[in-house]
Amino acid sequence: MDLAGPAGYVTAMHRSWPKHRLPRRRLFVVTTAAALLASTTVATPTVAGPATAGPRVDTAVEWYDVTAATIATGTRPQVTSSRAWAISWVAAARALRHAPGVRAGDYQDAALASAVHTGLSALVPENAAALDAALATTLARIPAGAARDRGVAAGEREATTLLAERADDGLDPASVNPPFPTPAPQPGIWQPTPPTFTPGQQAGNRYATPFLLDRADRYRPGPPPAVGSARYRADLTEVRVYGAADSTARTQAQTDTATFWLGSSLVLYTGVLRAALAQSREPAARRAGLVAVFHVALVDTQIATSDAKYAYLRWRPVTAIQAGDDPAWTPLHTTPAHPDYPSGHNTYSGAAEQVLTALVGPRARQPFTIGSPSQSGATRTYDRWRPLTDENVDARVWSGIHTRSADLAGVELGRDVAAHALRNAHRLLG
Incomplete structure (x- = not known):
């Protein structure tokens, strides 16, 4: 394969795509959220x-x-x-x-x-x-x-x-993972992925009771790129080139980023939120509110993510690529057992960034260091929340398990749900 050609095509296509920056229409959340926590007596x-x-x-x-x-x-x-x-x-x-x-x-x-x-x-x-x-x-x-x-x-x-x-809010393990019937095979529709071909997981989240969302599909993103469209082809070309297990285009630094962010988002962000809490000089009630709103937003985000994933049932890159002209293609990391669009890791990172930016500001008071459950001994140091989101977007492509469209849609969904939680937190906190 001529890697220079496809890679160049992908880069040109992605330059024209919307950047996942914080929209102006949601900046007011910073003020309202700060007012909410400041109003605590x-x-x-x-x-x-x-x-x-x-x-x-x-x-x-x-x-x-x-x-x-x-x-x-x-x-x-x-x-x-x-x-x-x-x-x-x-x-x-x-x-x-x-x-x-x-x-x-x-x-x-x-x-x-x-x-x-x-x-x-x-x-x-x-x-x-x-x-x-x-x-x-x-x-x-x-x-x-x-x-x-x-x-x-x-x-x-x-x-x-x-x-x-x-x-009985539907977030117990049995309700989260009910049996999910595999849909009939057809182009674009999710199928169980190798090597385990596990049935769809987390399909029950979409039926759970959110903390603050009025319904799971409130911020459902628009549909993924149509199968065969230019953006769809660019998505798959990028994953095929940079996300393959034997990729010669992916650098060691990119492989390390993919591996670092492979693990549970909850585990990875536990150290991030801890840094924000430990560095905070706010009164006790506001500090407890930071942790509370963060996790309320993340529960609602995961419910909304399940809704979108199982509404669109978009197949994973490994299924699409193997169904095309490369049946032996294998991703760097094993594909999770649920649909591609939107990326759950990126809904999590988008929501986390939104809450931390609103309640703490765009950066930490001091640099903080976190480890990873999927890259033993590795650590990374940050002083802002945004780079974690950016790395998550790239990481899922370089792992070979998500398209960039799914990643960017995930970031926006997470930010939307978190902004909703911040606007309505007074309903929960009093």
Whole structure:
């Protein structure tokens, strides 16, 4: 194959495509979201504790790490894990809305820990012992008294209420992955992919109850490029050239980017959100709100992603290329078992970027470093949120598992759903 010809054609085609930058029509979300979190009524935190206590422990970061460790156990679907994050931290944000003026810092620490503990204990019951130990550690450093007691009660109350509100929301593992009948083979329509030919996964997400979306298809993107169109051909040519297992056009740096971003988006972005939380100088309620809104937006994004994927049922590049003139073509990485359009990794990155930009700003206060579950020992350092999205777009093409059209549509869908969550977060947080 003449790589220079197809690659040049693809580059020329893609220069004419819309860039995935933040549209002006959504910039107002930054202002409204900041106003939402700023409206929370909190007393000035006081550093209260035993006279012998050392520097005050950052309880928000402490329980962020507890949540991450709890969620890391088991084999739940990603959206089910996102739901556990969302419920636990929305409960914490609610509990922190109105802190009493007496020993407010003690109240806030107790309320946050109690809310997250109660939520996670119900949703990940196999980790109850570890969660109980973590709560005991937090409460042991808070002086006994009314502030601590009120905080514990508020956290338990908000979490219990929210758990009841979200019961039977369709995000349990069985509902997320119901049997999905494979459609009849025809050009452009998804079919199970090699090497495992697993039936369609996550098809049930589209029927789940969102946190803030009124319906799953609210921001459904337009259809993918028509089979045989110029853009369709450019998409496949790019994947064929740069995403093949034996590609000679893909550089080592591109291979590394593809491998780094191959893993779970939830796991990859856990370190990103932690950096934003740890660097934040905002009051406790606003910091809890950051984590809560992030995961609420991501749950709704995953529901919207499933809706679009199974509405369009677009076949994966490996199916399209092998059905054409290259039956032996193999992608760099194994193709996930669900349709191509839009890319789920990129709906996640688009939503994450939108929330972080709105609530933190376009860059972190300090550079942060994250690792990857799919590239052991590798780390990457960033100081802005946008490059993570850009890398995700490229990575899925270089992995050979998504078209660029699916990636760009994913970014826009994620941003749309996250913007909706930011505009409507007051409905959830109070």
